[in-house]
Amino acid sequence: MTHTEDFEDLLDCKNVLGVEYDDETNTLTVFVSQKLPDSELADEDNVKKRVTDVNLEVEDAGFDEERDGFDALSHAEPVPEAQANRHDRHRPVVAGVSEINAKETAATAGPYPARVTDTKTANWSADVSEGDLVRLSNNHVYARINDAEFGEPIVQPSPRDGGGLPDDKTGELLGYVTVEDGAVVDVSARSADPEQDSAEYHELDDSWPTTVRREDYRSMKGKTVAKTGRTTGVTRSQVKATSASVRVKFGDAGTLTLRDQCIAGAMSKGGDSGSPVFLDSSGELVGLLFAGSSRQTIFNKIANVESELGVELLAEESGEGGDGGSGGDDGDRDDDDGGEDGSFTYRETLSETVSVAVGSPQLSLVSFSVAGSPTSGQQASATARVSGSAKGTAWLAVDGDRTTFELSETHVRGNRFVRNVRVTVTIPESVGDSFDVNVEGGYVLNE
Known part of the structure; x- marks a missing residue:
C-alpha cells in the first residue's frame, strides 16, 4: 500500500x-x-x-x-458551451475537439494514435486485434461508465454541439477499463481510421507529443502542464499532486475512489473530459483529463492509461530530451530482443543519400512514417518530420507531389526548426515488409 x-x-x-x-x-x-x-x-x-x-x-x-466527490467533467451539469470552432465538424478528427458516445452529451476527443498491445489487459471487443490503432478518451465519454455495448457509435461533434447519426459517426466503442473503486484510470478506446483521424492536437504545436512520459511523475510537481479540450480550449496550470487518491462523482454510477492521480490547478470545465495533458515546457504527453472542480483539474497518468488498457501511445521523439527526459521511448521501434548483435534485430526502414547545399539554409528529413496498416493500391496519410537550419518557407515533394509549409519560431527545437508535415502516399499494388518513397525537399528562396 x-x-x-x-x-x-x-x-x-x-x-x-x-x-x-x-x-x-x-x-x-x-x-x-x-x-x-x-x-x-x-x-x-x-x-x-x-x-x-x-x-x-x-x-x-x-x-x-x-x-x-469531484465532478467527472462530462457529467457536470449543465455542460457549458464549447469554445469557438471546437464544436464544429472536424475531418480528419483532431484531439481536443467535441466528441462523445452518441447517447451522451458532450466531451473531448483524446489522444491518437494508440496501438493495441494486449487485448487481455482490459475489456476489448472480440473484433480487436493487437496492432490495431485506436483513439482514446475517458470511459465516461465513450463507454458510458461501463454501461455501453461494444460497437456503440461515437460522434464528432457531440450531440450537445449538434452532432448526430449517421453523418457524424467517427468510430465505435472497442475497449475500456472498468471504472470502479480502486481504479487508477478512466479510459476507453474507439475504432480509428487513418484517413479520418489525425495525429494533430488542436491549437497546439504540431510536433506535440514529442514523447510519452512513462515514469518519474513526482518530478512534475510545481511544473506547468497544458491541455487542449472542447470547452476551455488550450489552458495551463501548475501540478499540485502526482499520487493522489480522489473521490469522483460518476452520475448514476455513484461516487468512486480513484488512486494514483495527478492534480493541477484550474484549467477545465464540464465537457473537457478526455483532453490530453502535456508538459508545457517540452510537449511531452503526460496525462488524460477526466475530473475536477472550479479550482482543480484531475488527470490520469498516461503511463497508467497504457498499462491498464493495454495500448501504446505513439509519439515522435524530440531529440532534446524534454523536461524530465523519462518518456524517451517513442513506441515506433522494430527492435526485438534476441536478434542480431545478441540483443536486437535491426530492420532497415531508411536508406537515402543526402544532398547538402553549401551557403544556403538546409532542410533534412528526420523520419517518415505511414499511419495505420497500408492497403495495397490505396492512398494513405503519412508524416514527414523535417529539421531546418533557418525559419522560412520550405517544401517537400513526395513521389513528385509537392507541398509547401512554414518553419517559424513556434517550431524551434534547440538550434533547429523541427516540424511534422502531413503528406499522402500511394501504396503499391504489391507490398512486402516495406516499399520505397521518393522524398525531396528544401527551402523556397526569393529570386
Missing part, C-alpha cells in the same frame, strides 16, 4: 474529496469541497485533529458546499 493510501480513511470526513501524502517532504495535502472553521466540524471530520507528525496543507476545491 502506498503512503497516500495510508490516509484514505480521511476521505470519509465531511467535505474531504482527495488526499496525497508526499514522503519526500512529509506533507499531507487534503482537498476539500469547502473550508469550514473548526467550530463547525465534529472531531471525526476535523483533519487537523486526526493526523499528527505531518506537514498539513488544505486545498479548497471551490464548491462552497458539502460534496462527496
Whole structure:
C-alpha cells in the first residue's frame, strides 16, 4: 500500500474529496469541497485533529458546499458551451475537439494514435486485434461508465454541439477499463481510421507529443502542464499532486475512489473530459483529463492509461530530451530482443543519400512514417518530420507531389526548426515488409 493510501480513511470526513501524502517532504495535502472553521466540524471530520507528525496543507476545491466527490467533467451539469470552432465538424478528427458516445452529451476527443498491445489487459471487443490503432478518451465519454455495448457509435461533434447519426459517426466503442473503486484510470478506446483521424492536437504545436512520459511523475510537481479540450480550449496550470487518491462523482454510477492521480490547478470545465495533458515546457504527453472542480483539474497518468488498457501511445521523439527526459521511448521501434548483435534485430526502414547545399539554409528529413496498416493500391496519410537550419518557407515533394509549409519560431527545437508535415502516399499494388518513397525537399528562396 502506498503512503497516500495510508490516509484514505480521511476521505470519509465531511467535505474531504482527495488526499496525497508526499514522503519526500512529509506533507499531507487534503482537498476539500469547502473550508469550514473548526467550530463547525465534529472531531471525526476535523483533519487537523486526526493526523499528527505531518506537514498539513488544505486545498479548497471551490464548491462552497458539502460534496462527496469531484465532478467527472462530462457529467457536470449543465455542460457549458464549447469554445469557438471546437464544436464544429472536424475531418480528419483532431484531439481536443467535441466528441462523445452518441447517447451522451458532450466531451473531448483524446489522444491518437494508440496501438493495441494486449487485448487481455482490459475489456476489448472480440473484433480487436493487437496492432490495431485506436483513439482514446475517458470511459465516461465513450463507454458510458461501463454501461455501453461494444460497437456503440461515437460522434464528432457531440450531440450537445449538434452532432448526430449517421453523418457524424467517427468510430465505435472497442475497449475500456472498468471504472470502479480502486481504479487508477478512466479510459476507453474507439475504432480509428487513418484517413479520418489525425495525429494533430488542436491549437497546439504540431510536433506535440514529442514523447510519452512513462515514469518519474513526482518530478512534475510545481511544473506547468497544458491541455487542449472542447470547452476551455488550450489552458495551463501548475501540478499540485502526482499520487493522489480522489473521490469522483460518476452520475448514476455513484461516487468512486480513484488512486494514483495527478492534480493541477484550474484549467477545465464540464465537457473537457478526455483532453490530453502535456508538459508545457517540452510537449511531452503526460496525462488524460477526466475530473475536477472550479479550482482543480484531475488527470490520469498516461503511463497508467497504457498499462491498464493495454495500448501504446505513439509519439515522435524530440531529440532534446524534454523536461524530465523519462518518456524517451517513442513506441515506433522494430527492435526485438534476441536478434542480431545478441540483443536486437535491426530492420532497415531508411536508406537515402543526402544532398547538402553549401551557403544556403538546409532542410533534412528526420523520419517518415505511414499511419495505420497500408492497403495495397490505396492512398494513405503519412508524416514527414523535417529539421531546418533557418525559419522560412520550405517544401517537400513526395513521389513528385509537392507541398509547401512554414518553419517559424513556434517550431524551434534547440538550434533547429523541427516540424511534422502531413503528406499522402500511394501504396503499391504489391507490398512486402516495406516499399520505397521518393522524398525531396528544401527551402523556397526569393529570386
